Amino acid sequence: MSFYGLVDGSDASLKSYLNNLSGVDQVGAEARAAMLATRSIKTSSKRWAIDTAITMVDLTTLEGADTPGKVKALCTKAVRPDPTDSTVPSVGAVCVYNDMVSVARTHLDLIGGQHVPVAAVSTAFPSGRASMAVKIQDTQDAIDAGAAEIDMVIDRGAFLAGRYIDVFNEIVQIKQVCGDKAHLKVIFETGELVTYDNVRKASFLAMAAGADFIKTSTGKVAPAATAPVVLVMLEAVRDFYEMTSTRIGVKPAGGIRNTKDAIKQLVLVNETVGPDWLNPKLFRIGASALLNDLLMQRMKMDEGYYSSPQYVTMD
Amino acid sequence: MSNRIDVKKTYKLYINGAFPRTESGRTYEVKSAKGVFVANPCLASRKDLRDAVVAARAAHSGWNKATAYNRGQILYRIAEMLEGRRAQFVDEIMQLTGVTKVKAEKEVTDSVDRLVWYAGWTDKIASLAGSTNPVAGPFYNFTIPESMGVVAAIAPETPSLLGFIDVVAPIITSGNTVVVLASTKAPLSAMTFAEVLATSDLPHGVINILTGKKEEIAPWMASHMDIDALDISGLPAKQHGPIKFAGAENLKRIHSFKSADPGRIIAFMEAKTVWHPIGL
Numbered sequence: 001m002s003f004y005g006l007v008d009g010s011d012a013s014l015k016s017y018l019n020n021l022s023g024v025d026q027v028g029a030e031a032r033a034a035m036l037a038t039r040s041i042k043t044s045s046k047r048w049a050i051d052t053a054i055t056m057v058d059l060t061t062l063e064g065a066d067t068p069g070k071v072k073a074l075c076t077k078a079v080r081p082d083p084t085d086s087t088v089p090s091v092g093a094v095c096v097y098n099d100m101v102s103v104a105r106t107h108l109d110l111i112g113g114q115h116v117p118v119a120a121v122s123t124a125f126p127s128g129r130a131s132m133a134v135k136i137q138d139t140q141d142a143i144d145a146g147a148a149e150i151d152m153v154i155d156r157g158a159f160l161a162g163r164y165i166d167v168f169n170e171i172v173q174i175k176q177v178c179g180d181k182a183h184l185k186v187i188f189e190t191g192e193l194v195t196y197d198n199v200r201k202a203s204f205l206a207m208a209a210g211a212d213f214i215k216t217s218t219g220k221v222a223p224a225a226t227a228p229v230v231l232v233m234l235e236a237v238r239d240f241y242e243m244t245s246t247r248i249g250v251k252p253a254g255g256i257r258n259t260k261d262a263i264k265q266l267v268l269v270n271e272t273v274g275p276d277w278l279n280p281k282l283f284r285i286g287a288s289a290l291l292n293d294l295l296m297q298r299m300k301m302d303e304g305y306y307s308s309p310q311y312v313t314m315d
Numbered sequence: 316m317s318n319r320i321d322v323k324k325t326y327k328l329y330i331n332g333a334f335p336r337t338e339s340g341r342t343y344e345v346k347s348a349k350g351v352f353v354a355n356p357c358l359a360s361r362k363d364l365r366d367a368v369v370a371a372r373a374a375h376s377g378w379n380k381a382t383a384y385n386r387g388q389i390l391y392r393i394a395e396m397l398e399g400r401r402a403q404f405v406d407e408i409m410q411l412t413g414v415t416k417v418k419a420e421k422e423v424t425d426s427v428d429r430l431v432w433y434a435g436w437t438d439k440i441a442s443l444a445g446s447t448n449p450v451a452g453p454f455y456n457f458t459i460p461e462s463m464g465v466v467a468a469i470a471p472e473t474p475s476l477l478g479f480i481d482v483v484a485p486i487i488t489s490g491n492t493v494v495v496l497a498s499t500k501a502p503l504s505a506m507t508f509a510e511v512l513a514t515s516d517l518p519h520g521v522i523n524i525l526t527g528k529k530e531e532i533a534p535w536m537a538s539h540m541d542i543d544a545l546d547i548s549g550l551p552a553k554q555h556g557p558i559k560f561a562g563a564e565n566l567k568r569i570h571s572f573k574s575a576d577p578g579r580i581i582a583f584m585e586a587k588t589v590w591h592p593i594g595l
Contacts, residue, residue: 306365308541308565309372 004244006208009172011165014205018164021204024196024232033227036271037264043301046263050298051089052278053262054081057294058119058251058286060095062126062219071100072107077313079113082295085302091291092280093149095119098142105146119149119185123174126189126218128153132170139177149183150174151215154202156192164205171209185213185251190229191221199229203236213249219286224254230265234272247276253286259297262290326356326502328363328526329509331370332519338362343527345502348413356502359527361535364467364494367523368541371465371492374520379462379490381518383438386490390434393515394427401427403507404476411501412473426477429575433484436580440489444581448588455591460584462490463568467536469529469549475501479508481572482546485579487521494523494542496533498549502526530554537561537569544568544583 007013041049059078061070075094082088094104094116104118120142124130130138139150152174158166171186178184186206190199206214214233217224230252237248250269256262262285269277277283292312299307327334339360345353357363378386397404401423408419444460466486471478475498486493497505509524525532529550536545537558545562547555548571555571562569570582 305538305564306368306535306540308539311540 057091058095075107093117101145117148120147123152126220151185153187175210183212186211187215215251217254219254225252249282251284258293326506329524356526359525367494370520387434387437394430396511407503464543466544468495468546471549476504
């Protein structure tokens with residue numbers, strides 16, 4: 001594998017690649033993210049932003065209590081988020097645990113949702129604590145069941161201990177399993193990485209190892225997708241594009257619950273990596289409650305009065 | 316001349332147990348009965364209403380589940396807190412409405428008594444409005460009144476404190492939460508009452524208070540789909556028609572009242588019928 005010519009797969013080359021990265025100005029990143037959050041969005045742009053955000057939602061259910069019935073309901077909602085309004089676009093993907101992939105895929109195909117991919121969380125999600133053999137089997141299972149996107153978690157223990165090469169090799173191996181059958185999203189769990197420098201490092205590590213997407217969090221740890229973290233990752237993606245001419249996607253997940261938060265994310269994307277990334281191939285939002293708020297805001301814009309959660313489906 | 320600089324109070328809104336300024340940043344002037352400037356309360360916007368409804372909706376399940384006994388205790392606690400700040404309310408009522416001290420004191424006394432009266436109703440209203448119904452079968456059949464959810468209300472211009480309490484107390488007695496627009500000309504009683512509420516063990520979001528213009532806020536209250544009912548006692552009669560029309564979309568219950576009576580509580584309750592088999 002070439003790794004874009006950035007590293008040769010050895011520990012030494014990976015270390016020198018990561019150590020040559022510039023550091024993140026923490027105060028500057030936080031100030032810039034806060035400044036971008038104050039942008040005012042006019043009504044016509046807001047309408048566009050809401051529809052764009054809907055197409056970017058990875059509609060997610062990752063509960064121990066998930067049932068086939070709940071997953072099927074979620075799939076139905078993914079294809080047609082508002083049953084009363086056919087102009088609402090389908091979401092970006094359905095994101096479920098491994099054992100629910102075949103349920104989701106079968107149901108989506110049944111109801112005319114062939115265009116909606118199923119994403120599976122993999123590699124011993126959410127902790128990433130399992131042997132490599134188990135992680136590979138986990139990923140293979142999901143792909144066999146019909147997952148077109150794999151959301152893998154990195155081994156944060158290894159990363160924080162400085163064993164970058166272990167993390168790198170893990171991503172490389174999972175990428176090999178994915179092949180051209182599935183997109184690979186690499187989850188950092190930024191809430192456990194402690195510093196923005198680590199987030200930047202993890203981003204470059206994952207991108208060189210072959211990630212198609214880099215994703216903030218599992219949704220199981222707070223803080224999750226804070227604006228400065230997403231900004232740091234977007235800047236990493238921008239710099240990586242300058243180095244390699246390869247566009248890597250970004251997926252914030254966790255803590256984005258309402259339309260305002262989602263639109264703030266879109267502003268971050270537009271101002272950091274540019275409008276090329278404002279499409280579901282390169283930007284996704286992992287969420288469950290967000291979709292209902294987007295639908296309610298859409299109704300408010302159409303009808304002229306405030307809507308109620310009673311008029312959107314619950315799951 | 317005193318060397319001390321006056322400490323003037325900023326009157327803000329009361330939403331979800333906090334005192335935020337209006338998101339619009341607007342204020343309006345309130346003058347005393349003699350035409351002297353008194354304060355710059357917030358001129359609330361529809362977005363403040365939206366935020367208040369979100370808070371009220373979130374507070375409903377907890378307040379509705381609280382036992383009637385507990386709700387009564389809290390209402391009584393509000394009365395206690397109000398009694399303790401009697402002098403401030405008397406001053407504000409006299410200043411803004413120009414009534415005599417005797418009248419202002421009577422209004423505050425009546426307000427405290429009214430709260431105690433509603434506190435007593437919390438665990439009795441179900442007996443008044445509910446019933447055991449005779450049915451032709453081996454069942455008990457009960458009608459149980461329950462709270463409706465989020466109720467919006469427009470308080471009358473005067474009396475600024477008693478009128479406000481007469482609107483708010485019956486709504487929350489049964490377990491509803493409320494978003495209320497205070498008297499436009501005399502909003503100080505309502506805003507000072509918010510300070511009473513903040514120290515009364517009342518869960519955040521059960522009572523949310525806005526100050527501003529009726530003609531601006533009322534239509535948004537009427538059309539908001541997450542508001543279940545509306546008390547328009549404070550609106551002039553000629554505006555009732557359009558508001559009722561706008562509120563028809565989600566079948567809001569829209570009422571107005573002239574006096575305090577248990578019917579005000581029942582108006583914002585819904586009857587649930589339960590069938591229960593009679594065991595042998």
